[in-house]
Structures are given as C-alpha cells and as structure tokens.
Amino acid sequence: MADALAIAQRFAREQVAPHAQQWEQDRSQPLDTLRAATELTGLLVPTSLGGQGLSKTNLAKIAETLAAADLGFAFALVVHNNLMNAVATVGSPHLQQTYLPKLTNMEMLGAFLLTEPGGGSDAAALKTTATQTANGWLINGAKAWVTNAQHADLLSVYAQTDPGAGARGIAAFLVPADTPGVVRNAPYSLLGGHSMGTGSFDFEQCEVPAEAMLAPPGAGFKAALSGIDLARAVVAAMSCGILDASLELAIAHCKTHQLFGARLADMQGMQWQLADVATDLHGMRLMAYQACELLDAEQPATLAAAHAKKFATRQLLSGVAQCMQALGANGLRQETPLARHYAAAKIAQYIDGTTEIQNVVLSRALFAH
Numbered sequence: 222m223a224d225a226l227a228i229a230q231r232f233a234r235e236q237v238a239p240h241a242q243q244w245e246q247d248r249s250q251p252l253d254t255l256r257a258a259t260e261l262t263g264l265l266v267p268t269s270l271g272g273q274g275l276s277k278t279n280l281a282k283i284a285e286t287l288a289a290a291d292l293g294f295a296f297a298l299v300v301h302n303n304l305m306n307a308v309a310t311v312g313s314p315h316l317q318q319t320y321l322p323k324l325t326n327m328e329m330l331g332a333f334l335l336t337e338p339g340g341g342s343d344a345a346a347l348k349t350t351a352t353q354t355a356n357g358w359l360i361n362g363a364k365a366w367v368t369n370a371q372h373a374d375l376l377s378v379y380a381q382t383d384p385g386a387g388a389r390g391i392a393a394f395l396v397p398a399d400t401p402g403v404v405r406n407a408p409y410s411l412l413g414g415h416s417m418g419t420g421s422f423d424f425e426q427c428e429v430p431a432e433a434m435l436a437p438p439g440a441g442f443k444a445a446l447s448g449i450d451l452a453r454a455v456v457a458a459m460s461c462g463i464l465d466a467s468l469e470l471a472i473a474h475c476k477t478h479q480l481f482g483a484r485l486a487d488m489q490g491m492q493w494q495l496a497d498v499a500t501d502l503h504g505m506r507l508m509a510y511q512a513c514e515l516l517d518a519e520q521p522a523t524l525a526a527a528h529a530k531k532f533a534t535r536q537l538l539s540g541v542a543q544c545m546q547a548l549g550a551n552g553l554r555q556e557t558p559l560a561r562h563y564a565a566a567k568i569a570q571y572i573d574g575t576t577e578i579q580n581v582v583l584s585r586a587l588f589a590h
Contacts, residue, residue, distance in 0.1 A: 250418030286460035290563035293416030304331030332373035351380035371418030402427030413564025457509035457533035
C-alpha cells in the first residue's frame with residue numbers, strides 16, 4: 222500500500238493540483254491526465270486478475286489524497302476503479318479477459334449508468350429497458366448524472382428486463398460507448414466539478430450480444446447496490462481530504478497576514494474558528510475509516526457508512542466556508558482553490574446518495590423494532 226499511496230500523493234501534487242483550476246475554467250474533463258493514471262487503476266481488483274488487490278481502507282486513503290487536490294478528478298478515478306471491481310467480482314471470465322486489461326492500462330475509461338432523468342434517488346424505478354432478441358438484448362432509454370460521461374469508453378448500463386418486476390427484473394450490461402444506438406449527450410454545465418465529466422446518454426435500439434450481460438435479471442440491482450456502503454465511506458474520506466487541504470490554506474494565510482497590527486493567527490476568535498474546523502475534520506476521519514474497517518472485516522457497515530457520508534459532507538460544506546472566511550474576500554479568488562473546494566463540498570452532498578437518503582437509511586434502522 223505504501224507504494225500506491227506514494228504514487229497517489231505524487232500524482233496529486235504534480236499532475237492534478239497544478240491544473241485543477243484550469244480544468245474548471247475550461248469546464249472540461251482532463252482525459253490525458255486520466256489516461257496517465259495507469260498506476261492508480263485496479264486498486265481493488267485481485268492480483269490474480271491483474272489488479273493491485275488493495276483493501277477498501279487503502280482505496281479510501283488514495284481517494285482522500287487525490288480529492289485534496291481535486292474532488293472531480295478523484296471521483297472520476299474512483300468510478301473507473303469501481304467498474305473494474307464489478308467486472309472482477311461478478312463478470313464472466315469472457316468479460317474479465319476482454320475488458321480488465323484495457324481498463325487497467327486506461328485504454329478504456331469506465332462509467333456507471335444507473336440514475337435516470339426522472340428517477341433521481343429512486344434507483345429501482347428504472348425506465349430503461351432491455352428486451353431479449355434472437356442475438357442478445359435491445360436497450361432503449363436514457364441515463365443521467367453519469368460521471369465520466371464526457372469521455373467514457375465502456376458503460377455499465379442498468380436496465381429493466383421485465384417491466385413491472387421492479388428490482389427483480391434489473392440486469393446490468395457492459396456496453397462499449399461506440400456501439401450503434403448509444404448517444405452521448407453534451408456534458409452538463411454545473412456549479413463545479415467539471416473534471417468529473419458529468420453528463421447523460423440515450424439508448425436508441427442499441428443491440429448488444431448476450432455475453433455483454435454483466436449481471437443477470439434479479440442480480441443486477443443487487444450488484445448496483447453491493448458497493449454502495451463502500452462508495453459512501455469513500456465519499457466521506459474524500460471529504461476529509463478536501464477539508465484538510467482547506468484548513469491548511471486557512472492556517473497558512475493566518476500566519477502571514479495581519480489585521481489591526483496583529484497576525485490573524487494570534488487572534489483568539491480566528492484560532493477558535495479553525496479549531497472547530499479541526500474538530501469536525503477529526504470526527505469525519507474517524508467515522509469514514511471506521512466504516513472502511515468494518516467493510517474490510519466483512520462486517521455490517523451500512524449504518525456506519527451512512528453516518529459517515531452524512532456527517533462528513535455536512536461538516537465539509539460548513540468547514541470550507543469557515544476556511545474561506547478566514548481568508549476574507551481573498552477566499553473567493555481563483556488563485557486559491559477554496560471556491561472550487563466549496564463547490565465540491567456541495568457536490569459531495571449529492572453523489573452516492575443525498576443526505577436525505579442517508580436519513581432514510583438511518584431512520585429505518587431507528588424504527589425497525
């Protein structure tokens with residue numbers, strides 16, 4: 222793990238942080254930089270399949286390191302790694318042999334297509350259909366809020382094979398983005414996070430062979446949700462990276478700037494403001510990595526992950542705002558990454574389940590008996 226984390230730290234320092242603001246100004250996903258991240262792929266994939274076989278805790282540490290430089294880039298790479306893990310875990314030997322080498326060397330960039338334009342958080346209410354044909358499956362429908370949509374080469378598409386069957390009818394398919402009938406739409410223009418390349422796809426009479434099925438009906442939805450606890454824990458860890466970087470910037474500013482003849486760092490009000498941020502960060506990190514440790518131990522982690530994701534993203538938004546306030550109006554300048562981190566903090570409240578969805582999970586447990 223030490224090597225992988227050192228690689229992530231160097232990559233974040235040399236190839237992400239210096240360019241992240243320009244990516245945001247260009248409203249563009251940095252495909253060349255993603256293609257260069259070959260040493261940060263297959264993090265969870267077993268070594269027997271050409272991956273790195275890291276623990277979930279170590280994946281979270283790498284994601285935290287990258288997110289400190291740029292949440293969008295970190296999340297794009299996490300999504301790619303999660304697709305690789307799905308192929309390694311539930312994919313057929315044919316799919317593993319066909320796609321894992323290309324995903325490992327970043328010849329193909331992966332994307333996860335579950336959310337739909339009218340579905341939002343109701344992931345089971347899919348309207349995208351997959352109809353069986355003599356040669357395979359015919360996919361029709363639309364997918365929204367797809368990370369890596371701008372440049373994705375391989376799409377993990379979740380579709381309903383039996384309308385009316387609900388989650389029991391959902392299957393997953395691996396679809397190359399250049400397949401006839403796949404329509405890639407223009408990426409979204411958002412508050413921030415453009416390095417995620419978020420966008421949408423339409424599927425118009427898109428025919429795929431039978432062997433393209435990643436998870437069969439009845440198992441597709443389970444496969445989609447099997448990694449949700451890890452995803453939420455990783456978002457919590459990435460939130461720690463963003464707030465840690467923001468706090469460091471605020472502290473450095475306070476040490477070098479004066480007000481009314483005294484350093485900002487010597488003013489008790491400012492000291493206490495940033496001490497509160499530090500306490501929140503400490504709590505965020507404890508909760509995020511407790512969830513990761515439970516996952517590594519194969520213990521129930523749904524509640525821990527929901528608590529971690531909810532708490533971390535909520536404290537991240539307020540914490541970055543406090544760090545920006547320490548810089549005064551300078552916190553708004555593009556020369557500092559704080560405005561970009563503030564947008565990222567709001568984005569973090571949506572990805573892998575909104576705060577409200579975490580409350581659904583937690584309240585169900587509270588009132589289960």
